[in-house]
Every structure is written in structure tokens, then in C-alpha cells.
Amino acid sequence: MIAPTPFFSHRGCSVRVYEETRALEKLGNEVVICTYHIGDDVPGLAVHRIINVPWYKRLRAGPSYHKVYLDALLWFKSLRVARQIKPDVIHGHLHEGTLLGYVVGRILSLPLLSDLQGSFTGELKSHGFVKGDGVYFALLSRLERVIDALPYVTVASSSAVVDELRSEFGARRVFRALDGVDSDVFHPSVRKASRPQSIPPDAKVVVYLGLLSDYQGIDCLLEAIPEVLRGHEKVHFLIMGYPDVELYQEKARRLSVHERVTFTGRIPYGEAPSYLALGDLAVSPKIAETESNGKLFNYMACGLPTVAFDTPVNREILGDLGLYARLGDASSLASALLGALGDETLMADLGKGLRQRAVRLFSWENTARQLMDCYALALGQRGH
Numbered sequence: 379m380i381a382p383t384p385f386f387s388h389r390g391c392s393v394r395v396y397e398e399t400r401a402l403e404k405l406g407n408e409v410v411i412c413t414y415h416i417g418d419d420v421p422g423l424a425v426h427r428i429i430n431v432p433w434y435k436r437l438r439a440g441p442s443y444h445k446v447y448l449d450a451l452l453w454f455k456s457l458r459v460a461r462q463i464k465p466d467v468i469h470g471h472l473h474e475g476t477l478l479g480y481v482v483g484r485i486l487s488l489p490l491l492s493d494l495q496g497s498f499t500g501e502l503k504s505h506g507f508v509k510g511d512g513v514y515f516a517l518l519s520r521l522e523r524v525i526d527a528l529p530y531v532t533v534a535s536s537s538a539v540v541d542e543l544r545s546e547f548g549a550r551r552v553f554r555a556l557d558g559v560d561s562d563v564f565h566p567s568v569r570k571a572s573r574p575q576s577i578p579p580d581a582k583v584v585v586y587l588g589l590l591s592d593y594q595g596i597d598c599l600l601e602a603i604p605e606v607l608r609g610h611e612k613v614h615f616l617i618m619g620y621p622d623v624e625l626y627q628e629k630a631r632r633l634s635v636h637e638r639v640t641f642t643g644r645i646p647y648g649e650a651p652s653y654l655a656l657g658d659l660a661v662s663p664k665i666a667e668t669e670s671n672g673k674l675f676n677y678m679a680c681g682l683p684t685v686a687f688d689t690p691v692n693r694e695i696l697g698d699l700g701l702y703a704r705l706g707d708a709s710s711l712a713s714a715l716l717g718a719l720g721d722e723t724l725m726a727d728l729g730k731g732l733r734q735r736a737v738r739l740f741s742w743e744n745t746a747r748q749l750m751d752c753y754a755l756a757l758g759q760r761g762h
Contacts, residue, residue: 379395379398379399379409379410379411379412379468379469379470379471380412380413380452380456380468380469380470380471380475380478380479380482381395381411381412381413381414381471381472381475382413382414382445382448382449382452382471382472382474382475382478383395383413383414383417383471383472384413384414384416384417384436384437385411385413385414385417385420385425386417386418386419386420386647387416387417387418387437388418388644388645388646388647389588389589389619390495390589390672391471391472391495392417393557393647393672394471394493394495394535394557394672395411395413395471396420396423396647397557397558397560397742397745398493398742398745398746398749399411399423400423400742401558401742401743401745401746402746402749402750404743404746405743405746405747405750407746407750408424409423409424409469410424410426410459410463410465411423411424411425411426412426412427412452412455412456412459413425413426413427413428413452414427414428414448414452415427415428415429415430415431415434416434416435416436416437417437426455426459427455428448428451428452428454428455429451431447431448431451434448437620437621438589438591438620438621441501445474449474449477449478452478453478453481453482456468456478456479456482457481457482457485457486460482460486460488461486465488466488466489466753466757467488467489467490467491467753467756467757468482468483468488468489468490468491469491469493469749469753470490470491470492470493470529471493472493472494472495472498473494473498473522473525473526475492475493476490476492476493476494476525476526476528476529476532477525477528479492479529480525480528480529489530489531489756489757489759490528490529490530490531490756491529491530491531491532491533491749491752491753491756492526492528492529492531492532492533493532493533493535493555494532494533494534494535494539494543495534495535495539495669495670496535496539496542496666496668496669496670497522497539497542497543497546497547497668497669498518498521498522498525499515499518499519499522501669503515522547523547523548526543526547526548526549527548527549527550529756530551530755530756530759531551531553531752531753531755531756531759532549532550532551532552532553533552533553533554533555533748533749533752534552534553534554534555535554535555535556535557535670535672536554536556536668536669536670536671536690536691536694537554537690537694538667538668538689538690538691538694539668539669539670540552540553540554542668551755553748553751553752554748555745555748555749555752556670556694556695556740556745557670557672557675557740557745558675558740558741558742558743558744558745559675559676559678559679559736559740559741559742560679560741560742561679561733561736561737561741563651564650564651564654564675564676564679564680564736565651565679565680565681565733566655566680566681566729566733568651568652568655568680569652569655570652570655570656571649571652571653571655571656573656574616574640574642576614576637576640577614577616577640577656578612578614580612581612581613581614582610582612582613582614582658582659582719583613583614583615583616583656583657583658583659584606584613584614584615584616584657584658584659584660584661584715584719585615585616585618585653585654585656585657585659585660585661585682586599586615586616586617586618586619586660586661586662586663587618587619587645587650587653587654587660587673587676588618588619588662588664588673589619589620589621590617590619590620590621590622590623590625590626591621591622592665593664593665593666594663594664594665595662595663595664595665595687595706596617596626596663597629598663598665598706598707598708598711599615599617599661599663599708599711600626600629600630600633600635600639601633601708602663602708602709602711602712602715603615603630603633603635603638603639603712604633604634604635605708605709605712605713605716606712606715606716606719607635607638609712609716609720610716610719610720613638613719614638614639614640615635615638615639615640616640616642616653616656616657617639617640617641617642618641618642618643618645618653619642619643619644619645620643620644623641623643626641627641650676651676651680654676654677654680654682655680657680657682658682658719658725659682659683659684659685659715659718659719659725660677660680660682660683660684660685661684661685661686661711661715662674662677662684662685662686662687662692663686663687663711664686664687664692665687665705665706667689667690667691667705668689668690668691669691670691671686671691671692671695674686674692674695674696675695675736675740677732678695678696678732678733678735678736678740679733679736679737679740680733681729681730681732681733682729682732683701683718683724683725683726683728683729683732684696684700684701684728684732685700685701685702685703685711685714685715685718686700686701686702686703687702687703687704687705687706687711688702688703688704688705689705695740696732696735697735699728699731699732699735701714701717701718701728702714
């Protein structure tokens, strides 16, 4: 498994790599991960890292020119490890891992599965790395089409990504393999973390757990809070994650809501259930329309009623049990939050229903079995 990301970094792609690996190994597979030099070690997993690059310590998501040489080092590491262990299939995460895996596979005659969470150029655009027009963007879009055509089998983390890969980039044999959740770990009765002293004992707590960035909608969430506070006096927002905590604390001060918002910084993945248990209501203001939204699965398994923007990805996960706001609209987001906070019966019913939906539909074992079916397709192609 080639993972061109800091591993383990308690977020996004890193969590998908970790949970897929655990679920695949429970089903009798052996998984070896090749990844960057940075990230927390995870006991029990076979992880091979590139050589230490002491000046690169970035854990935050998003593109970086440094990844050019990091991925070159990762290619050499992946080729060396593959020659040693002789795997049956290469599993490449993200577009970079797909490209690296393709070259390794061609050299060693190994089939490749690509595991994508969104569009490569879409990610660059959402992070402000490129504009959505011009020669540079056109060249990158062409490169994305080339990469998407390399694997025999591709899995995508949402139906929206499947459709985008097929219609916009001409990818073939693309199958859906949603993120999941370990509902034995994330559940409503987990022991709560210590309640921060900044949260009044009688306050309703709205929780967010994830990256702090513009494309995750944190700016929009903060802009919605003044309206929420005008409509509900006893509410507090617990915003958990990284990076740029100081930046968003300053924005909360400018909006005069800093006394009603607590920022925790990074929460280790293993402690996430205990911190989510502090919440009465969860929010995910992610603005990206097709990229997966893995935090929703954790909210659901914890029995938290959830407010999110009305996108195909969010509706695929939450179904009719989600509370939806207009995409990117802070006032609509505030209205959805107030509607939930003002109806405790609704919140209880939605939380119970979301928990049941998570347990029934969204286990990592289901994801692993879908991956194994796709491995079989890739191996069958090699046999022909």
C-alpha cells in the first residue's frame, strides 16, 4: 500500500489508510504500507518510511512543491519493498500513489488498484494552489486524465467522486468504496473526556472535529455563530482539530464570539470518541462538493444529530437523517443549527437513527470486502 501522506496524522487520508489496513488484516490479508518519513508510529502495522528529510515536517493537508522529491523518494522505497516482499497487488492512495504504484507495477509486473478521495486538480483548486483556468490548470487536468487511466481498477470514496472520475476524466472500472467507522469504538456510551472549563455546565455543546481550513468551512462556521447566539443563549462550540488554531481564535475574537468557542487543537484519533461524547449536536461545514467527508461517519456512530451543507456526498452518508443548510451560506447554517438546538426530541430521534444507519451500512469490514473484490478483478486481469 503506497500512501503519499504523513502517516499517521490523525486525519483524512491517513485515517482511511489505517482503517482499511486494520480491516483487511482482520479478513486474513497482509498489508505493508510505504509512506513518508513523518507521522506517528502505529503499533502492529508494517510501515516502511522514506529516509528522514529533516526540513520537511508539515502534517497539514494540501499540496506542496516539496512533494515532488518526497514522492521520488517514496517511489524508490516502494520499489525496494515490493521487490523484497513480492506482493500480489499494489494499492496506491491518491493520484500520487497511483502514479508511483503504476511505475512499480510495470517494473515488477504487478496489478494496481487506485484509491481516490477526489479530483487531483479539484484539490489543488480548493486549496488555492492553482486557479481554475489558464494553461497551468489545463496541463494539470490533462495529467490527471493520464493518471486516472493507468490502473485497471479504481475505488473512490463517494458516488460523487465515481461520477466525476468517469464523466470528467474518462476513468474506467471505477467502483465505490465508502469510508466507514468502527462502531464498537465510536459509540454514544463511551466515557466522556474531561469537559473544558470554558464550557458552562448548562450549555448545549456543538462539536466539530477535523481540519481547520477554509475549504472545510471553518470560516463559514465562525461567521454563523453570532446568529446562533442571538437565537440560543446557552450554546457553546467545541472546535477540535488543527492547524491554524491561532488564526481561527483571532477570527473568533474579531466576531466577538470567542467566549462561546473553545479550540482544543489536535485531538489524537484514539481519543476522538471521548471528545465527541461531549457534544449534543455535530456540525460539518465542509465546502468541497465531491470530496469524501469521513468525519460524518464518526459523528453518526456516536449518535450525534448532524448539521451539514446540502451536497451529494453528505446526502449519500446521512440520508434523510441529516440536517442540511445551503452550501457555503453562513445564515442558512445558523438556521439549521438553531432548528436542531430548539428541538430536543428531534435531536434525540436523529441521533438514534444515525447511529443505527452507521452500524448497518458503514463498517470498515464492508469497505475491506469491497476492496478485496476489486483486488480479485485486478489479479484476474493480470491472469489474462
